[in-house]
């Protein structure tokens with residue numbers, strides 16, 4: 001295991017820089033090695049590269065230390081999601097946001113279609129509705145075959161907050177407490193917040209997952225996922241899923257993700273500041289109908305965000321005024337920007353903009369809605385770019 005874990009009193013920005021480094025030795029490297037080896041000399045602790053790799057260990061020490069648990073790295077965010085969901089007994093019970101990440105929804109729908117689990121879709125910001133759905137699901141016939149105490153034996157509540165792409169904020173502490181009272185375990189996808197802004201394990205969540213493809217890696221050059229838990233039984237089960245599914249990441253990708261984490265605090269600080277400024281200006285723009293960003297005092301999620309998060313993050317969504325053709329107007333904005341890049345994904349150093357309604361499974365969204373993952377560029381360049389593209393597209 002990697003050394004270098006500092007005292008718990010270290011602030012998250014300090015931990016992001018120092019966790020997962022090799023023990024300090026005169027003449028030794030300050031960074032972990034990229035261990036490109038599929039096998040190991042017989043007789044030691046490591047046997048085969050699908051189970052074990054020192055570069056994974058270093059990355060896991062960093063993400064685990066930031067979230068406050070023990071981490072397991074996977075080949076992608078969705079592989080981490082799948083590892084958690086796969087642990088549910090059959091038939092499993094899942095309560096999930098109607099607007100959860102579309103890959104997660106597709107996976108759950110696929111499993112539901114094959115009789116492996118039942119899914120209830122909820123509005124996650126409505127705490128009462130979520131807890132009622134958990135209680136109803138717990139009463140439903142077809143008891144899961146899991147033993148009580150096994151992960152998900154009573155059901156699983158899948159939380160994403162802020163939500164994608166409407167940035168609704170769920171009351172995470174209330175959902176965790178209420179779901180546990182109903183016998184549910186709770187998983188939180190913390191990709192949008194990063195562990196710097198929100199640490200769901202500290203609110204009692206059973207497991208946190210990340211698409212480290214996004215802000216943790218931060219440069220749109222890696223696919224990688226992580227699951228983190230405080231429960232030793234669950235950690236062992238998640239490790240075993242990785243081996244059984246062959247969902248191990250590449251060592252080089254794990255190293256790049258760790259390299260990304262070193263600058264996470266700076267990148268989040270800058271892109272969040274840019275996002276806040278753009279959100280304020282977009283709100284006053286004649287070509288914009290509505291802005292979704294919990295950092296705005298008027299936003300319905302603002303008070304909750306302030307209670308449970310250290311900041312509102314770097315994703316801003318807005319609806320353009322498109323007259324009779326909002327989808328076309330929004331597409332014209334995405335096509336008209338030059339500093340921002342029209343494309344999917346989020347959390348990179350570069351600003352990405354996308355009309356989410358163009359994606360399969362996202363037809364429920366307002367057609368004129370654009371999701372903007374704000375990067376670290378100069379905010380005036382970003383504003384001139386967006387403002388110009390919106391004015392051209394909406395005739396304002």
Ligand SMILES: *Cc1c(COP(=O)(O)O)cnc(C)c1O
Nearest residue numbers: 076077078101189191211213224
């Ligand atoms: C991208 C994303 C995922 C899936 O991660 P991949 O690394 O693309 O497999 C899961 N959850 C959220 C919130 C995401 O944004």
